[in-house]
Amino acid sequence: PAAGLLLSGGLLFGTTQHTSGGAGGTIFELGTNGSGFTVIANGSDGAKPQGGLVLFGGALYGTTSDGGVPGAGSVFKVNTNGTGFVTLHTFSAPTNASIPANNSYANNDGALPVGTLAVSGGVLYGTAEIGGTYGVGMIFRLNTDGTGFTNLYNFTNGVDGSYPAAGMALAGNTLYGTASGSQAL
16 A cells, blocks of 8 residues: 555545556455455556545545556546446556657656545546656646546646645645655756
C-alpha cells in the first residue's frame, strides 16, 4: 500500500500497487476490527494505484499511475462490493508532438496520476504528475460518469512548481495542493 485508507461504515478501503504475482495492484476492504479482508478488484485495467480512494454515490473512485492502453495511467470507478469496474479516463502517452522547449513529457491530458482525487457534486479533481502543455504536470477535472474531462491548469516549472504528486483539498470552489518540484534557482 502506498496511500492512506478510506473509512466508510465500519469498513476500511485501500489500494496496493502490486499483487503477489507482480504489477497490477488491488483494491481491498477490511473491517475496522481486522476481520473480513477481501480483495474487491485487481489489475484488470490500469496498474499501480498509488493514490487513495474517494467515495461518492456508493462507488469508489481512484487513479492508477500505470496501465491503460498507452501505459500512462487511468481514472477508475468500482462499486464497494467489487462489481461495476469502469475505466473513466485513460491518459495519453506523453510525446514530443507538442514540443514546448522540446519536452518529451508534453501532452494534452497529463500522465501518471499518483495523488488521491477530490470529489464534489459529481465532479472529480486530480493531478497528473507529468504531461500537460509543458510536460511537468497538470490539474484536471472529470465527471463521475466519465464525461467532461478538462485540463484545468498546466504547471510551468516556474514559481508554480512542477510534478504534482499528491492529492488536492477542495474548499468551496477552490482547490489546494502541492507540487513536488520547483524551478531551478
